[in-house]
Every structure is written in structure tokens, then in C-alpha cells.
Amino acid sequence: MPDAGPEIYLLAGVALFVTGVDSLLAQSHPLRRIMALNVMGSGVFLVFITLAARTPGAVPDPVPHAMVLTGIVVSVCATGLALALADRLPPATGKTRLEHRPDTPNSPPDRRKEEGE
Template identity: 75%
Template sequence: MPDADYRLYLMASAAIFTIGFYSMLTQAHLLRRIMAFNVMGCGVFLLFITLAARAPGPVPDPVPHAMVLTGIVVSVCATGLALALAGRVQTVTGKTELEPGEDAGGRSGAAHHGSSA
């Protein structure tokens, strides 16, 4: 792979990762945040693929491919879990967002495990 292409792919993966992370920080809707996570993941996988393609010789390095496959499995599981949890949050609280105030920590009121759904 020519150096110019390589750099382009590198920058693209960095850009995708950053866009994903930016959305993760700024979006409120849980579904959007879960999608943002997947976008971030795509950035990382693209980086792996780019690195594999740079290997000397005609055959790309197989190791990063294996890693990407593993990574995809992990991220699919994560997405499934996150969607299920977001669904529960919506059922219980009726909202699709997290309360921003809780970020400060420690003000979650009279919460203990007795106050369950």
C-alpha cells in the first residue's frame, strides 16, 4: 500500500473514532449513544485493517484480521447488552435518557436495592 493511502486510512480511522466519541459525549438519547459506541468501534477496526494491509509482501498480515473478528464479536455482544439495558431503563423510568444531574455522583436519593422495579 502506498504511503499516501496508508496515511489517508489512518486519518480516516482516527476521524471516525473521534466522531463516535464526540457523539458519545454529546448525545443524550441512549440509542444514539449506543450507535456512537459502534461508530467508535468501526474506527478502531479500520485501524487494524489498515495496519494489516501495510505488511510487507503481497499477503496482508492475518493477525489483525483475527483481532478484528474477535473485536466485532465483543462489540456485537456489547451492543446487545446495551440495547437490553436501555430497554429496561425506558420501561422503568419512562425515559430514553439518563438524568444529567447524576453525573456528579452520590445524589441518587434514597436508592437502595429495596426500591426495585
């Protein structure tokens, strides 16, 4: 899409990032949070890719591509680790499955407990 210009991709990347941050703060379910982090990551990668092609017509800069590849590897590992941890959570808390915590939409739950001490 030569007529779109790089700005629209840049803005889309930033929008994805902001959406991810918003979901991370608003959601409490671990799976939703993992997805939110992945959306944030995709936004960052889109920004990287757009910046690689910032000179119109020229060959795209390969360095950001390499960085995005590295970033994807890191992001896959992070997702795996988060899923493994989320999987261990229900048995440890005595519940049968992962649950929303509707009472604490934004703030971390232990903080209240700690302040109640």
C-alpha cells in the same frame, strides 16, 4: 486504490473514532450513544485493517484480521447488552419511552443529584 496509500485509511479510522467519542459525550439518548460506540469501534477496526496491509504489495498480515473478527463479536455482544439495558430503562423510570435529557448534555445526571445530597 493503490494510489491512496495506507495513511488515508489510518486517518479515516482515527477520524471515525474521534467522531464517535464526540457523539458519546455530546448525546444523551441511549440509542445515539450505542451508535456512537459502534462508530468508535468501526474506527478502531479500520485502523487494525490498515495496519494489516502496511507493507505495499505483500500479503496482508492475517493476525489483525483475526483480531478484528474477535472485536466484531465483542462489539455485537456489547451492543446487544446495551440495547437490552436501554430497553429496561423506561419502565423502571416510569416513562413510556426513551427520552433525551436536554438538561444534562454532558455530565451524568446522577452526579448532580449526589452532590446535592
